[in-house]
Amino acid sequence: MRTLTHGTAALLLALAALAGSAAPGHAETVVVDQVGKKFSTPELTIRKGDTVTFANKDPITHNVYSQSPGNAFDVKTQKPGESSDVTFSTPGDVDVQCAIHPGMKLRIHVGN
Amino acid sequence: MRSLCNSVFGILLTAAAAVVVATPARSGEAPAPEASKSLETLKKEYRRPTAVPFPADNPFSVEKLRLGQQLYFDPRLSGNNTMSCATCHNPALSWGDGLGKGHGAGGTLGRRTPTILNLAWADLLMWDGRKSSLEDQALGPVESDMEMNQKLDELVPKLAAIDGYRTAFDMAFPGEGITLANIAKAIATYERTVVSGPAPFDRWIAGDESAIGESAKRGFALFNGKANCQACHGGWNFTDHGFHDIGLPDEDIGRGRQLPLPSMQHAFKTPTLRDVARRAPYMHDGSLADLKAVVEHYAKGGTPRPSLAEEMKPLTLTAQEKADLVAFMLTLTGDAEPVPLPTLAMPVQSPGL
DSSP states (O other): OEEOOHHHHHHHHHHHHHHSSOOOOSOOEEEEEEETTEESOSEEEEETTOEEEEEEOSSSOBOEEEOOTTSOEEOOOBOTTOEEEEEOOSOEEEEEEESSOTTOEEEEEEEO | OHHHHHHHHHHHHHHHTTTOEEOOOBOOOOOOOGGGSOHHHHHHTTOOOSSOOOOTTSOOOHHHHHHHHHHHTOGGGSTTSOOOHHHHSBGGGTTBOSOSSOEETTEEOSSOOOOOTTGGGOSSBSTTOOBSSHHHHHTHHHHOTTTTOOOHHHHHHHHHTSHHHHHHHHHHSTTTOSOHHHHHHHHHHHHHTOOOOOOHHHHHHTTOTTSSOHHHHHHHHHHHTTTOTHHHHOTTTTOOSOEEOOOOOSSOOBGGGTSOOGGGTTBEEOOOOTTGGGSOSBSTTOOBOSHHHHHHHHHHTOOOOTTSOTTOOOOOOOHHHHHHHHHHHHTTOOOOOOOOOOOOOOOOOOOOO
């Protein structure tokens, strides 16, 4: 499991671009925090089968969801301190938002 | 169209269940409550911004502002030339209409007219968030047969017949002229400049201890502590621009029609509290007559139902604490600057000789 900050996400994206493609291996779990009514990174690249843990580090309720075809999900309301795992099985771009706070946006690139 | 979109989303959710696995929420370390923040830290979170944000695809210009101001106040944007944007979003009534439910060409509307104050900072527009920008929103009420009832395909020739508008559009949008998109851009530009004035509260957080009374200061502490109002109404604009079911007992499902998630049933957009004392009656349905009634609603905790926001819990507030909360909200009324009215463009007249 790894926890991403904005900076580390950018570094990973850059490394992925240099490598040309993701290295083969087992599915990973990436942690994305919700803090200050923002996701800890605005963009994230993972592989098909990877899991993202959405952790609510705010003192308020959030509701992470996506309507993106093939990867739509709704973790339902998360109280402060709660986390939810979502496994992404379909390659493509996934637009993730908080239903309660629509200014919270995250794009996940799911690769093969 | 709306029901079609909802159906499509329902299908997507069903299909995605086969490929997306969501684990149940699990508990972790809870963050510290807001009440633990010092007063000085809290005050910093409520400082007014120094500039109005404008989007890159519709940057500010004086020409657009002047044109947008004309369009906003021009009743010729309605089908029978009697309603302007300002009819319902009236600057003399804190950019609302003072009614429990809005009223337009088709009669009484389903919800209270929201103010347009401070929308430059909003994420989504309308009580149910169905519009994604001021540009996207501007022509909605113009076209609605319940509101201004102006056929949009007739609006451009209608304005083009007025010489002054042809000139104003040429100045605001060189080489483009009068288009529906430019009408929306000009109105949106004007609307972004509608910002609440500095209030006694702002002078207090800037350091003037005499700007507000002791009751209001206690109210601010309650707002950020025991009453937890800041969970949704925090920040200088006193809104999180979010959507919550606050448990009002009506049948309107609000945001749930646009985004059919369990938490969005009966959810409505958090309104700003700036100048709130000037906008009675309150709530999306205009059901509460004054701020005292609003505080009573929150103290009771709202109608219990699955979508009720987690932050809505019955509160034990004394009569003095309730009065303190109202006293605090009264300090959010800004200085009432006169709102300039435009001289509207008219067709050029000639003596006819």
